[in-house]
Amino acid sequence: MADPIAAPHRSAADLFSDPLDSHPLWFKPALFLSPEFDSESYISDLRTFVPFDTLRSELQCYLASLNHELIDLINRDYADFVNLSTKLVDVDSAVVRMRAPLVELREKIEQFRGSVQNSLVALTNGLKQRSEAAEAREVLELLLDTFHVVSKVEKLIKELPSVPADWSNGDVNLAEKNSISNGASLQHTENGTNLRDTQSMLLERIASEMNRLKFYFAHAQNLPFIENMEKRIQGASLLLDASLGHCFVDGLEHRDANAIYNCLRAYAAIDNTRGAEELFRTTIVAPLIQKIIPHGTSGAATRPSGDDLENDYKQIRTCIEKDCKFLLEISFEENSGLHVFDFLANSILKEVLSAIQKGKPGAFSPGRPTEFLKNYKSSLKFLAHLEGYCPSRSAVSKFRAEAVYIDFMKQWNLGVYFSLRFQEIAGALDSILVETSLLPMHNVPSGQGNSLALTLKQSVTLLECLESCWREDVIVLSCADKFLRLSLQLLSRYSSWLSSGLAARKMGQTGSKSGCEWAISAVPDDFIYIIHDADQLYKVVCGDFLGHVLKLLSSCPADVLDLVKQSLLQGGKSLNDLVPQVINTIVEALVEKSAAELAQLKGITATYRMTNKPLPVRHSPYVAGVLRPLRAFLEGERATQYLTRDAINEVLLNAATEITGRYNEQAANVVSVARKTETSLQRIRQGAQRRGGASSDVSDHNVSDTDKICMQIFLDIQEYGRNLAALGVDVSNIEAYRSLWECVAPPDRKSVIDF
Structure with missing residues (x-):
């Protein structure tokens, strides 16, 4: 039975404390029963957020509760616990009876193991001796065969003549x-x-x-x-x-x-x-x-x-x-x-x-590129001739894998050859692009039938350099990627030359950047050459030149040919994309020349201010000079010979729009100033008349200076409109002209533009 002095079992709940088996949320007794439970990892995990003293106290409490449960179980089944020891009767004698046969079996097994071990040793020794004997026999047979073969060879050799x-x-x-x-x-x-x-x-x-x-x-x-x-x-x-x-x-x-x-x-x-x-x-x-x-x-x-x-x-x-x-x-x-x-x-x-x-x-020296390439191609043909003796592809592969073949191919330094060609071709273009002015070709045929002829030395040099990259006496197909890159670099260099020159002219940079002087000093007619050449170069690069390159590379895969085609088309398009910028440059130059004539517009105010001149009945002389630069440009020999109809129309429309915008700005400014001046003068007159006692409507029936100025400008813009119409421009489509018309036209004619 249980210890009489043991403390009586307490209830699970107490009036003044928590239950004995209550635990914090972080303490889970069920984990102790898990097969994968590891005490060290368990304690290390809890130590990260539970103090060691608290953990130790909780474990001691849990141990005390387990001891209480164990005592409860023994007290509950005490009778069975006591009977467990009384049922184990004569256990020692049973153990003795079972030990005797086991000992006897062990002795027999040991004896059998010994005999088997002896037999195994004897068998191993016999096999070893047999193996050694076989090896010795093989060596002996080898020595005998060697001796017989040596003798046989010497005998056969003696039968041969020595020389x-x-x-x-x-x-x-x-x-x-x-x-x-x-x-x-x-x-x-x-x-x-x-x-x-x-x-x-x-x-x-x-x-x-x-x-x-x-x-x-x-x-x-x-x-x-x-x-x-x-x-x-x-x-x-x-x-x-x-x-x-x-x-x-x-x-x-x-x-x-x-x-x-x-x-x-x-x-x-x-x-x-x-x-x-x-x-x-x-x-x-x-x-x-x-x-x-x-x-x-x-x-x-x-x-x-x-x-x-x-x-x-x-x-x-x-x-x-x-x-x-x-x-x-x-x-x-x-x-x-x-x-x-x-x-x-x-x-x-x-x-x-x-x-x-x-x-x-x-012959192997790339210092003379033409002779070097000729010898290189002759060598390739010679190798191809040698490969013609090979009966199969495997024989050709074996021939190409030989060290002599590889050494022969290494003699041809294609890297140095390309470098020399690069300096030769790229240097020729770069030397012509650093010229301070455009260099027209004096032997260019005239007439619309010769539109494919390039007009500038710079453009001719670019095309010659592009063609040189893929000429038969220059191109090496194994370096085709490098020559393609050189071709794209040539196109990019020419495009950069054009764009940088146009940008320098627009910003008014004089002498700040080498290679841009040509654009600053060029006149509008010079840019006609650039428009013509850019258009023709675009057609050639994306046409015959592209076809020639694709024909040379016809043995390449289709995806490679597609990439080559796309890259060259992009290079040609970069030239064509510069045409609008050149046209804008021409327009800006023409507008500046016309603006000098428009400056005379300010003289109208002085003509009619504080004078007794009647209303004007004809346009001013300056109007004829406003469009004179544009007309001279469009009717010039270069424009009619080298510009396409689309380019002429674009120059005409853009220039007319810009000039009309300038006209509108200056005319509106003149009218605005005239009206403000007239208002101020009218106030002064009215004040003077009131002080003098005169009637205030003396000048009500007179035509004002502003009306005269507006009428003069109106007559001028009518003539200007007729001049534009003569050039083929519909002025009703120009917003600035409509605004100008509404500004100066009489009230009864504002709604309809009529010359």
Whole structure:
């Protein structure tokens, strides 16, 4: 039963305190029962916002409550708790009875494990000994095979002649032994051919044995036996190389296809493709190229003065077709196993590159761009000719991946070439654009039929530079992106030259910016050239020039061509967009000239102020001069020859509108001042009359000065309207003219504009 002195169980609620099992909101006892509960992480999380003392106090309270619950449970089921120990009777004896068989089973298992371990050790030792014996046998067989192969190779090599002279002797002896009645000359030829075939087949056999020997040597090179035979192996290899070289050269000289085929297979067997390629280069290719491109001390006297390669490539192609094609056909023969050779790159192209570097080093120099490009394109054609011997695309790819091919292409410094062309083309345009005045072309044909002819030297130079970028003797397709960028830069430079000049003229900058002097000193007729040339350049750039560029780049993808087209169209449009600015400049110049004539308008006030002149009946003389600059411009030779009808109409309408606006401003100002003056004078007169006792309506029936001024201006603007109508302008559409008419027209004529 429970401890009699234990404190009685308290109720969960107390009259003067909170329940014992109440907890703060941050304390959740249910978390202690979670399988993932971790005391350290739990405490660290609570420590961020709960003081340590408070946490410790709460945990102690929770522990006390758990102890109370445990005591309550024991007191509630105390009988069952006591009976639990009384039911465990004779437990020790049961344990003893179960232990005996378990111990016996353990001993048997240990004995069995020991026997199995011994058997495993014995088996492992046996397998190890067997493996060692097999390895020793393999090494022994390898040594024996190596010895037999070395002996076999040495025996076969002894049967070969060491120098070509031996071969010729062998031919003679063989001819004497196998004398037939077919003639001595034919017998020599047949015997020589048979001997080469025999020798080449024997060399191929020796090469295959040497290949085996290299394999054995690579797998057993650290063994003393092999090391002792190393000198014999090297000697056999040197003899094989020498004999194979003699046979291969003899086959090349006599064009013996069978002998060459066997020798190439022998070279491939011993993995010495470079040796065959180098032998073919030095014995066959080099003498041919030396005759075409002499180099060295022996060829110094006969070396040509120029560095042109086109004729040399032509001769080289002839030599390749005549003296090298037979070997190329053998090496490219299908299923021959000779695809490992690349005589095109490592023999022919290598020798050509070496000859050019030694005999004509200036051919690679971009310092002379025209000759450099000619040689470069000739070299590309030569490479394309060599690629024509390749039987498949894979062979072409292999040819282009060779180090000699890459080195050959690196000789052509296209970056420096483009830089020189850039300076040449861009410099030509820049030098003409820094001129202080426009440079008209004096040989431009006249007449409307020659509207495509450019009129300014600056414009002609731009078009020449654009065409130079894509000329056949300038363009390099691999640098087409750079030449496209240069073309756009030329268009931008010309557009910038125009726009900056127009801006400087508008702001009245004199000498503040280099390259803008031409615009400040130009007269309106000069800008006709600019309008004409900008329009024609736009048509050419977006027409024939664009078509020529797209034709040159026709091999590019469609999306690339579309980008090229859009960029050039945008460049041409930048020129056409400047035409309205040029027209505005012309209009401003014409308006300023007309404004000088309009200044005489102020004299009307002085003419009729305080005078007895009657009402005017005709217009003023100055009116005829207001539109004289505009009429002279439009009827001038340049405007009629180079301006389109649309451009003429735009200049006419804009100038008429601006001049009329100026006319309206000055006339309205004159009328306004006249009316204010008249009002002031009328007040003075009325005051004087009142002081003198006279009637105040003496002048009521007289015509005022203001009326005379307005009538004169009205007559003037009628004549001005007639002059505009004569030029083809409908004045009723000009807001400033309607305002001017309403300002000065008599009351009965204000509503209708009538000349």
